[in-house]
Every structure is written in C-alpha cells, then in structure tokens.
Amino acid sequence: MEANIIIPDPAQVREELIQKYPAKVAKKRAKSIVINDPEIIPEVQANVRTVPGIITQRGCSYAGCKGVVLGPTRDIVNIVHGPIGCSFYAWLTRRNQTKPETLMDENYIPYCFSTDMQEENIVFGGEKKLKIAIQEAYDLFHPKSIAIFSTCPVGLIGDDVHAAAREMKEKFGDCNVFGFSCEGYRGVSQSAGHHIANNGVFKHMVGRDNTPSEGKFKLNLLGEYNIGGDAFEIERIFEKVGITLVASFSGNSTVRAIENSHTADLNVILCHRSINYMGDMMETKYGIPWMKVNFVGAESTAKSLRKIGEYFGDEELKARIEAVIAEEAPKVKAVIEEILPRTKGKTAMLFVGGSRAHHYQDLFAELGMTTVAAGYEFAHRDDYEGREVLPKIKVDADSKNIEELKVVADPELYNPRKTEAELEALKEKGLEINGYEGMMKQMTKKSLIVDDLSHYESEKLIEIYKPDIFCAGIKEKYVVQKMGIPLKQLHSYDYGGPYTGFEGAVNFYKDIDRMVNNPVWKLIKAPWETAGNGKGGELAASYVTQ
Amino acid sequence: MLLRHTSKEVKVREGLTINPAKTCQPIGAMYAALGIHGCLPHSHGSQGCCSYHRSTLTRHYKEPVMAATSSFTEGASVFGGQANLLAAIDTIFAVYDPDIIAVHSTCLSETIGDDLQQITKKAKDDGKIPEGKYVIYASTPSFIGSHVTGYSNMVAGMATQFAESTGVKKSQYNIIAGWMEPSDMREIKRLAKVMGINIVLFPDTSDVLDAPQTGKHVFYPKGGTTVEELKSSGDSIASLALGSISAEPAAIALEKKCKVPFETLDIPIGLTATDRFIMGISKVAGVTVPDEITADRGRLVDVMCDMEQYLHGKRVALFGDPDQILPLTEFLLDLGMKPVHIVSGTPGQKFEKQMRQLLDERSPETNFKSGLQADMFLLHQWMKNDPVDLLIGNTYGKYMARDEDIPFIRFGFPILDRIGHSYFPNVGYGGSLRLLEKILNVIMDRQDRDALEEKFELVM
Structure with missing residues (x-):
C-alpha cells in the first residue's frame, strides 16, 4: 500500500527522537524505537517500565x-475499595454500551461504587468499611455478583479483599462476591490489570453454569468491549450468519453468559493483549481452541467470518457467510468508492492501546492511506512481533509479580472441540489456531515502530512526518489538533462509532473523510497572518485620519 | 431508566458511596498548578493517577493538559518513591524544560510516607534543579477531603513557597482565586482593571486552558501567574481570598509568612456575592465603584425584575463544590427560587456552618448534606421523594435529569459534554446574568414544551 509518499529516513528519525534525552533515558528509549522489516522482524522493547518524568x-x-x-x-456491582478518585475517574468514561433485554433488567454501568477510604481507614485498616459497603450494596440492590477492586493504598496497608469477599459470599449465599488485587502500582501499565482481571474472571466466573448452550455454531467473543456499540454490530452479523454468541468478554455481557461461556466451541479473540490469557486458560481447562480475528475493517470482517466458517467446517454455514458478505459488501463499496479519491495517498500514525494500533491499519488501508508509524501504549513483544516470540520474552521483576494461574484440564468438563488431526488439517488450510502474527508483519518496510510513545516523541514525529491524521487517546487529542493535525481517538472514537463490521467500516470511512478534509484546518491562520506576513500587503489603500 | 436501581427509600449508609459528588485531591492540585506560567504539574504516584487526572481535565476543557508522573511500580511502593521523583526531575528539566515543576502527592506516596519537602530539598542539594528554576510541592492525600482540598493545598503551597517580603510594599493587591474556570479568572482580572486596582491573581488558568488554535502547540501557554508575580505577592497591600475552602488557606499562609492582611469573600457568583466582591475591593483599596460596574449590576437586577414570574418558587436540586454552591444557593434565593436539595461530597465543618447559616435564615426546610455519603445517589433519592423543577450540577447530573425528566443546567466540575464554561464566566454581574439566562432558558423551554396547544404562548 505504498503510494507516492516520501517517508523520512527512519534511522535519522530515531536519532532525532532520542537526542534530547539524558544518556540513560536515550539508551532505554532507543530499544523501543524500531525500524520495521516485515521479512525479518526486529525485536521491540515493550512492556517495560516508563522512565519517571516522561509524559x-x-x-x-x-x-x-x-x-x-x-x-x-x-450486572456486576463493581465496588472500588480505595479513596474516591479511582472509582470516579472510571465512571462511564469508557463508553461501554450495553443493552439489557428489558427495561427492568439489572444494569449497574451508570453507577459508581466506592468505599471512599478516609485517613482512619488507611491507618487502622479498611476491611471493616469494605464489608459494610458490600453488605449495603447487597441490601440495596441484591445483585448476582459483587466485585471488589483494590486501589494502591489497599495493598500497602494489607487489607485482604479476597478474605472479605469470601466471607460475604458465604454469608449471602445467593451473590457471588470476588476481589481483584489490581493496585495501580502493579506491573508497568494497564496490561498488568488485564492479566489480573483474566485470572479473576476465570477463577470466579467461568464454568459456574453448566447449562448446555443452544445453537449449532457456538462461540465466545473475547476482547471486545462494545465501545461505541462495536459489539452490537458484530452481534448483528453473527445473528445474520447463524452463529450463536454464548458470551462476550465483556462488551454488552452479563454474569450469566460469562459463567456459561465454557459451553461454547470456539473462542475468537479481538484484542489479543487484554484477553489472550483467557483463551489459553479456557483451552487448557475445557478444550476450547481460540482463534485471532479482526472485525475492524470490511475486508478483515469478511476474512474473519470465513475463518470462523472454516473452523466449524460446515458447508451450509460457509454458504450463509458468503451470502451475508455478498449482501453487505455493496453498501460498503458504494461509500468507499465515493470517499477514496479524497483519502487516497494520505498518511496516518497510530499510537494507542494494545491492539487497536494494529487493527485500525486495515481500515486506513481500505481508505488508501498508509500507516507510516505505529506503536502500542501497553502491549507486549508478541503483539508486535507475533506469538512465536513468546518463549524468548524475558520475564522481568514487574511481570513476575502478576500471578500466572496453574490451569489443568477439568476432569469432567474438558472436551477437546477438535482432535489433533483436525487442528492440523485446519492449520494446513492456513487457519492459525491459538496464534497471532502481530502488527509488524503487516506493516511496510521502513515504517517506524515506537512502543510507549512519549509526548515529546509524538510532537517530534508530527513535525517530521506531518501525517494527515494521528490516532491516539484523549490526552493527546487537543495537543495534536493544536498543531493543525486532526486526531482520531481510538479509545473513545470521539464519541462516534461503531467501527466494527460492515456498518462500522462505513462509519469510519465517513469520519476520517470528514476529519482529514474538514475546511477548518485551512482556516487556522487569520487573513492578516497569511497575507504578506501581517503587513496587510494586499490592501491597495488605507483609510486613516491624517 | 438509566438509574433504575435508585429506590425512593433512603437508608443510612456508612460504608458505600454511590455516584460521588466529589473526586480526589490530586486533580485539584494539578488544575491549580496549571495556573502558574511555565509550570509542569507532576503527580508523585502510579501512572494511573496522572493519566486519569489529565484525561478528566482534558475532557472538561478540550485543551492540552500536560503533566508528568513518577511512574511508581511495586518496587517504588515498597522502597519509597524518592528515586523515582529524583529521576523524574532530571528527565523533566532535560526534556520539557519548565520554569517550575509543581509536585503533588497521591494516596500511594502518602501511605508509604514519602516526604515531598525532604525529597525536593534533596533534589536542590544534589544540584538537580537548574539555576533560576523551581520545584514546589503540595501534600495532597486522596483519602482526606476532596479535589477542592487538593486545589486549596496547591494554592497555599504557591503562597508559602514563592511569596517573599522585601519590606517595601507594592501598590498592588492579591486576589486568590478559589476553584473557578479560566473564563471566571479572566473576568476577575477585568473587573479589577475596571475598578482601577493592580492585582496579582493566583492561580490563573486563563490563556492556559482556553488557548487559541494557532496551528502550533505551545507547551507552556502564555497565561498563568508568573514566578515574579507570585514572589511579589508577599509585598502586596492586602489579599482577597475568593472562597473560604479553596482560597482562604493560601491567604492565611501569606499573612503568616509575609504579614499580608486578608479578607475572605465568596466567589462572586450571583448578585449579592458580586456586591460583596465589588464592595470588598472598594473597601480594601479605597476606590470608588465606577459607573460602568453600577450599570452592569443594574442590568442584572433589571432582568431579575422582568422575569421574576418564571423563577418564583421554582424548586431546585443542586450539587457541587462548597465555594461555588454557597454563592449559587444565595443567588437562587435572591431569584425567588427554592433550593430544595443540596449535596456536596467535600467534607468540612466550615462549609457546613456557612451553608447551614444561609439556609437557616432563608430556607430552613432545605435538605442539605455534605461530606461522606453526601452523594448523587442520596440527592436522587431525595428528588424522588420531593420532586424539583430544575437540577444544577456537573455533567453526571444528566442521568438523573433524564430519568426524572427535569431541566438541567451544567455547573461545576467536571463538565464533559458541553462547552462554554471555559469561555463564558459565571462570576460578576455579567457572569451571573449569563447564568440567569441559562436558568430562564431551560425553564421556559420546558414551559413551551409542556404547554397545551391552547396555552402555548408567543410572548413570554
């Protein structure tokens, strides 16, 4: 997808990015700034501590x-055990849409629950207050589940949230209470919290409900959080092709669905970074294989559906998938044909998340745009280089602190959905089971990969590359736009979306077209600034009093 | 109903806060520090704190919000964060070159007992702070007070760590801004100019968090109180602290350190609070009030007279921060409205006393609670028991307003879904007039919407 774009010499760019850093910082950052070669993937330093003071x-x-x-x-009451801030900031800010079946069904997403720890709780311990809070939540709402989240001080003062949860669970009898030791200082980024969450959901939720799920082609959707309604669009497509979605982890999901998820026959993973642990653990315990898919991008959606069809190996399903693709594709094609002349040849940069910086490249490719530089905020080497690198990843002190669950096959429920021979046959058909090839194989030679991009580096990159669009999050949004470059938020979608599936692709094309071609970018300079350096040179005469 | 689980029956809670009407100290400290020119706020704690605060402030202002973090990991949490902060100071001066780093603590660093005074002193002793540059600090544990407390602590830190007394008084007055918007700070400066007095306003986030689009990102925007101004605040004739919770502690610190006398006034939201502000300036500076201001006042009172029929007896629920909702409540009473339910998550006896006093005199039947469990869940329950015509509060109020189908005015922090607060003030007579216009608009729009066809009015 290399149009006529002049790419700066990436080796020189790297030098410029680290030039201003103190020597030690420069040395460390240099390892996270890599020039891509899709043939011989270079090593990217990732999932390591951020240097203090770096923005x-x-x-x-x-x-x-x-x-x-x-x-x-x-339908989980999520109680944050800690001072008020942590719960407040995570209150409705991630745009996880949800649609209960009836208007009376449980939905606690618009609520924010906290123990609001005070100084005396820090000094004398907060467990008592936590248990009171759990009791009050139970009395007020009678939820199916209550989850407890530890914030920084909780681990330091030694509150045992797990013991409190066990005690209350036993006391209630009809409410599943469980805790997470996800103190903010654990690990080096959000990534540690994903792993902790996977462990907790696997231990405390998955497998609690053995009711056989109905449907012929049953799968779970892993790593899809229904931001802007992404899961709704995927659900729409699944329903159309006749795939049964047992559980989603965790967009638009319910406790019951997750508890029953081990009855599905396939796990498809969207965000590899945040949920791959779940895929592995469910495979080991229940024998459900997982497959990496991508529903971001119309072509990627079609490809992912075909992969699912291939996995189930049912001709009727495959035919339905083809029929749905054939039905959806013209709508997408009509829009892209109209937009493409305006977006083709433009450049994008994506620095966000742990999988989005990869997936959204597909949409930009569909728009005829080249991704000149990309990187993740909190991913690991396997998300860049592919899972084959896993055995080579050095486990450092920060990762060691995160529990690795020891999972074994369930004596009763383990049921390999595919035999070794079947899996081998699928592999031969090009179906990668339990694998992910990472971001870099898909990116062009000499594109730039930067892990954990700092503010300073982002400004430099924009100065050097002058991309037509930059993708990141809310903290970067207005910095980049002040530089006259539109920024697409890929966490919150700038309050738009969905961007998955066929309808999502159309939404994205339209949004990007609107952003890169918006007249406002040409209106930034005042006329007296553009005309003859503010000297008003265009004026033929001046009217002044003598 | 989005808040379908909120029942009418109010039960006393002791452990659980639901839908808080406050957040934590550090974000207030970060906001205050952005009001110093050339300053980079620094969060001494886990990365998440800094990320959350920057995100929330960015959503509120739709502007760049720059701040750095000590990026604590488990090691730092066990062995102390000194090494992280010292490393951060090195990195920040090398890469981002601020004039000042304003460090605030977090619940994490406070729990492990990091002493910011000692660490910043060590940074100085070790030569990590370049000549002419500064590192200031404020202790802002999240488990005490609220975001307002953090703001107040950082502003007091500016006074104690910058103000100097040369022994020669300058012909100027300090105005210490309680938590208000950049638009409000700009208006305060304009009013002082019209009154003819020289002021040092601190902090001052105007021209920082309402910066123009120029095609260039200016890392340290042109606004903010300068170090020179902050230093000179010790030589000012007197200080006016706007807000007894968010501004007075700085005035006290300044009096203690540099013997600058002070008066505490409310943030001038509404007619009578603005009257006191103008009179306050007139009194401390011995200046007469110019006609221009009297005319401004007259315009506000004129609208209050003309439109009183739409306001009288209207029942209002409100939530927010002490220094803002106290004068707002007074304004509502001056408008003939009835503040029926009031909550503020910020704890404190001083505010409790002030609000009680106001309500006892003018609206003794009002439900009022502040501090622990004074949250939006309780407010909503009160509203279900005793309905209102209008809700005033930050963006989170929109869920209650939608469920109860009542008009809603965004006021306070944070406002995540509308613009305006950064550009148009709520303070002064002009700002109050704008607030009044907003109140009238939502009430009259509702009357139009609900009117039967035969009762639909052209002229109102």
Missing part, C-alpha cells in the same frame, strides 16, 4: 482491570 500515555493496573475488562459487564 506517557499509559495508565495503571486498576484501569486495565476494572476499567477495561470488568467494566462492561452490566
């Missing part, structure tokens, strides 16, 4: 656990 995009473990993974399930 980073990253957040904390709590954000990854409560905010990302657990937040979207509508």
Whole structure:
C-alpha cells in the first residue's frame, strides 16, 4: 500500500527522537524505537517500565482491570475499595454500551461504587468499611455478583479483599462476591490489570453454569468491549450468519453468559493483549481452541467470518457467510468508492492501546492511506512481533509479580472441540489456531515502530512526518489538533462509532473523510497572518485620519 | 431508566458511596498548578493517577493538559518513591524544560510516607534543579477531603513557597482565586482593571486552558501567574481570598509568612456575592465603584425584575463544590427560587456552618448534606421523594435529569459534554446574568414544551 509518499529516513528519525534525552533515558528509549522489516522482524522493547518524568500515555493496573475488562459487564456491582478518585475517574468514561433485554433488567454501568477510604481507614485498616459497603450494596440492590477492586493504598496497608469477599459470599449465599488485587502500582501499565482481571474472571466466573448452550455454531467473543456499540454490530452479523454468541468478554455481557461461556466451541479473540490469557486458560481447562480475528475493517470482517466458517467446517454455514458478505459488501463499496479519491495517498500514525494500533491499519488501508508509524501504549513483544516470540520474552521483576494461574484440564468438563488431526488439517488450510502474527508483519518496510510513545516523541514525529491524521487517546487529542493535525481517538472514537463490521467500516470511512478534509484546518491562520506576513500587503489603500 | 436501581427509600449508609459528588485531591492540585506560567504539574504516584487526572481535565476543557508522573511500580511502593521523583526531575528539566515543576502527592506516596519537602530539598542539594528554576510541592492525600482540598493545598503551597517580603510594599493587591474556570479568572482580572486596582491573581488558568488554535502547540501557554508575580505577592497591600475552602488557606499562609492582611469573600457568583466582591475591593483599596460596574449590576437586577414570574418558587436540586454552591444557593434565593436539595461530597465543618447559616435564615426546610455519603445517589433519592423543577450540577447530573425528566443546567466540575464554561464566566454581574439566562432558558423551554396547544404562548 505504498503510494507516492516520501517517508523520512527512519534511522535519522530515531536519532532525532532520542537526542534530547539524558544518556540513560536515550539508551532505554532507543530499544523501543524500531525500524520495521516485515521479512525479518526486529525485536521491540515493550512492556517495560516508563522512565519517571516522561509524559506517557499509559495508565495503571486498576484501569486495565476494572476499567477495561470488568467494566462492561452490566450486572456486576463493581465496588472500588480505595479513596474516591479511582472509582470516579472510571465512571462511564469508557463508553461501554450495553443493552439489557428489558427495561427492568439489572444494569449497574451508570453507577459508581466506592468505599471512599478516609485517613482512619488507611491507618487502622479498611476491611471493616469494605464489608459494610458490600453488605449495603447487597441490601440495596441484591445483585448476582459483587466485585471488589483494590486501589494502591489497599495493598500497602494489607487489607485482604479476597478474605472479605469470601466471607460475604458465604454469608449471602445467593451473590457471588470476588476481589481483584489490581493496585495501580502493579506491573508497568494497564496490561498488568488485564492479566489480573483474566485470572479473576476465570477463577470466579467461568464454568459456574453448566447449562448446555443452544445453537449449532457456538462461540465466545473475547476482547471486545462494545465501545461505541462495536459489539452490537458484530452481534448483528453473527445473528445474520447463524452463529450463536454464548458470551462476550465483556462488551454488552452479563454474569450469566460469562459463567456459561465454557459451553461454547470456539473462542475468537479481538484484542489479543487484554484477553489472550483467557483463551489459553479456557483451552487448557475445557478444550476450547481460540482463534485471532479482526472485525475492524470490511475486508478483515469478511476474512474473519470465513475463518470462523472454516473452523466449524460446515458447508451450509460457509454458504450463509458468503451470502451475508455478498449482501453487505455493496453498501460498503458504494461509500468507499465515493470517499477514496479524497483519502487516497494520505498518511496516518497510530499510537494507542494494545491492539487497536494494529487493527485500525486495515481500515486506513481500505481508505488508501498508509500507516507510516505505529506503536502500542501497553502491549507486549508478541503483539508486535507475533506469538512465536513468546518463549524468548524475558520475564522481568514487574511481570513476575502478576500471578500466572496453574490451569489443568477439568476432569469432567474438558472436551477437546477438535482432535489433533483436525487442528492440523485446519492449520494446513492456513487457519492459525491459538496464534497471532502481530502488527509488524503487516506493516511496510521502513515504517517506524515506537512502543510507549512519549509526548515529546509524538510532537517530534508530527513535525517530521506531518501525517494527515494521528490516532491516539484523549490526552493527546487537543495537543495534536493544536498543531493543525486532526486526531482520531481510538479509545473513545470521539464519541462516534461503531467501527466494527460492515456498518462500522462505513462509519469510519465517513469520519476520517470528514476529519482529514474538514475546511477548518485551512482556516487556522487569520487573513492578516497569511497575507504578506501581517503587513496587510494586499490592501491597495488605507483609510486613516491624517 | 438509566438509574433504575435508585429506590425512593433512603437508608443510612456508612460504608458505600454511590455516584460521588466529589473526586480526589490530586486533580485539584494539578488544575491549580496549571495556573502558574511555565509550570509542569507532576503527580508523585502510579501512572494511573496522572493519566486519569489529565484525561478528566482534558475532557472538561478540550485543551492540552500536560503533566508528568513518577511512574511508581511495586518496587517504588515498597522502597519509597524518592528515586523515582529524583529521576523524574532530571528527565523533566532535560526534556520539557519548565520554569517550575509543581509536585503533588497521591494516596500511594502518602501511605508509604514519602516526604515531598525532604525529597525536593534533596533534589536542590544534589544540584538537580537548574539555576533560576523551581520545584514546589503540595501534600495532597486522596483519602482526606476532596479535589477542592487538593486545589486549596496547591494554592497555599504557591503562597508559602514563592511569596517573599522585601519590606517595601507594592501598590498592588492579591486576589486568590478559589476553584473557578479560566473564563471566571479572566473576568476577575477585568473587573479589577475596571475598578482601577493592580492585582496579582493566583492561580490563573486563563490563556492556559482556553488557548487559541494557532496551528502550533505551545507547551507552556502564555497565561498563568508568573514566578515574579507570585514572589511579589508577599509585598502586596492586602489579599482577597475568593472562597473560604479553596482560597482562604493560601491567604492565611501569606499573612503568616509575609504579614499580608486578608479578607475572605465568596466567589462572586450571583448578585449579592458580586456586591460583596465589588464592595470588598472598594473597601480594601479605597476606590470608588465606577459607573460602568453600577450599570452592569443594574442590568442584572433589571432582568431579575422582568422575569421574576418564571423563577418564583421554582424548586431546585443542586450539587457541587462548597465555594461555588454557597454563592449559587444565595443567588437562587435572591431569584425567588427554592433550593430544595443540596449535596456536596467535600467534607468540612466550615462549609457546613456557612451553608447551614444561609439556609437557616432563608430556607430552613432545605435538605442539605455534605461530606461522606453526601452523594448523587442520596440527592436522587431525595428528588424522588420531593420532586424539583430544575437540577444544577456537573455533567453526571444528566442521568438523573433524564430519568426524572427535569431541566438541567451544567455547573461545576467536571463538565464533559458541553462547552462554554471555559469561555463564558459565571462570576460578576455579567457572569451571573449569563447564568440567569441559562436558568430562564431551560425553564421556559420546558414551559413551551409542556404547554397545551391552547396555552402555548408567543410572548413570554
């Protein structure tokens, strides 16, 4: 997809990016700034500590656990154990849409629950207050589940949230109470919180409801959080082709669905970074294979559907998938044909998340735009280089602190959905089971990869490359736009979306067209600034009093 | 109903806060520090704190909000964050070159006992702070007070760490801004100019969080109180602190350090609070009030007279921060409206006393609660029991307003879904007139919407 775009020499760019740093910082940052070669993938330093004082995009473990993974399930009462802020900031800010079946069904997403720890709770311990809070939540709402999230001070003062949860669960009998040790200081980014969340959901939720799920082609959607309604669009397509969605982890999901998720026959993973642990653990315990898919981009959606069809190996399903693709494609084609002349040849940069910086490149490619530089905020090497690099990843002190669950096959429920021979046959058909090839194989040679991009580096990159659009999050949004470059938020979608599936692709094309071609970008300079350096040179005469 | 689980029956809670009407200290400290020119706020804690605060402030202002973090990991949490802060100071001066780093603590660093005074002193002793540059700090534990407390602590830190007394008084007055918007700070400066007095306003986020689009990102925008101004505040004739919770502690600190006498006034929201502000300036500076201001006042009172029929007896629920909702409540009473339910998550006896006093005198039947469990859940329950015609509060109020189908005015922090607060003030007679216009608009729009066809009015 290399149009006539002049790409700056990436080696020189890297030098410029690190030039201003103190020597030690420069040395460290250099390892996270890599020139891509899709043939021989270079190593990217990722998932390491951010240098203090660097202005980073990253957040904390709590954000990854409560905010990302657990937040979207509508019928859990999520109590944040800590001072008020952590709960406040994660209150409705991630746009996880949810649609209960009836207007009376449980939905706690618009609520914010906190123990609002005070100084005396820090000094004398907060467990008592936590248990009172759990009791009050139970008395007020009688929810199916209550989850407890630990914030920084909780781990330091030694409150045992897990013991409190066990005690209250036993006391209630009809409410599943469980805790997460997701203190903000754990790990180096949100990523640690994803892992902690995966462990907790797997331990405390998955497998509690053995009711056989109905449907012929049953799968779970992993790593899809229904931001802007993304899951709704995928649900629409699944329904059309006849695929049964048992559970989504965790956009538009319910406790019951997650508890029953082990009855599905396939896990498809969207956001590899935040949920791959779940895929692996469910495989080991229940024998459900997982497959990496991508529903961002019309072509990617079609490809992912075909992969699912291939996995189930049912001719009727495959035919329905083809019929749906054939039905949806013309609408998409009509829009892209109209827009393409205006977007073709433009450039994009994506620095966001742990999978979005990869997936959204497909949409830009459909728009005829080239991704000249990309990187993740909190991903690991496997998200860049592909999962084959996993054995080579060095486990450092920060990762060691995150529990690795020891999972074994369930003596009763383990049921390999595919035999070894079947899996082998699928592989031969090009179907990658339990695999992910990462971002870099898809990117052009000499494109720039930067992990955990700092503010300073982002300004430099924009100065050097002058991209037509920059993709990141809210903290970067107005900085970049002040530079006269539109920024597309890929966490919140600038309050638009959905961007998945066929309808999502159309939404995205239109949004990007609107953004890169908006007349406002040409109106930034005042006429007296553009005309003859403010000297008003265009005026033929002046009217002044003598 | 989005808040379908909120029942009418009010039960006393002791452990659980639901839908808080406050957030934590550090974000207030970050906001205040942005009001110093050339300053980079620094969050001494986990990355998440800094990220959340920057995100919330960015959503509120739709402007760049720059701040750095000590990026604590588990090691730092066990062994102390000194090494992280010292490393951060090195990195920040090398890469972002601010004039000042304003460090605030977090619940994490406070729990492990990091002493910011000691660490910043060590940074100085070790030569990490370049000549002519500064590192100031404020202790802002999240488990005490609220975001307002954090603002107040950082502003007091500006006074204690910058103000100097040369022994020669300058012909100027300090105005210490309680938590208000950049638009309000701009208006305060305009009013002082019209009154003919020289002021040092601190902090001052105008021209920082309402910066123009120029095609260039200016990392340290042109606004903000300068170091020179902050230093000179110790030589000012007197200080006016606007807000007894968010501004007075700085005035006290300044009096203690540099013997600058002070008076505390409310943030001038509404007619009578603005009257006191104008009279306050007139009194401390011995200046007469210019006709221009009297005319401004007259215009506000004129609208109050002309439109009183739409306001009288209208029942209002409101939530927000002490220094803002106290004068707002007074304004509502001056408009003939009935503040029926009031909550503020910010704890404190001083505010409790002030609000009680106002209500006892003018509206003794009002439900009022502040501090722990004074949250939006409680407010909503009160509203269900005793309905209102109007809700005033930050953006989170829109869920209650939608469920109860009542008009809603965004006021306070944060406002995440509308613009205006950064550009159009709520303070002064002009600002109050704008607030009044907003109140009238939503009430009259509702009357239009609900009117039967035969009762639909052209002229109102």
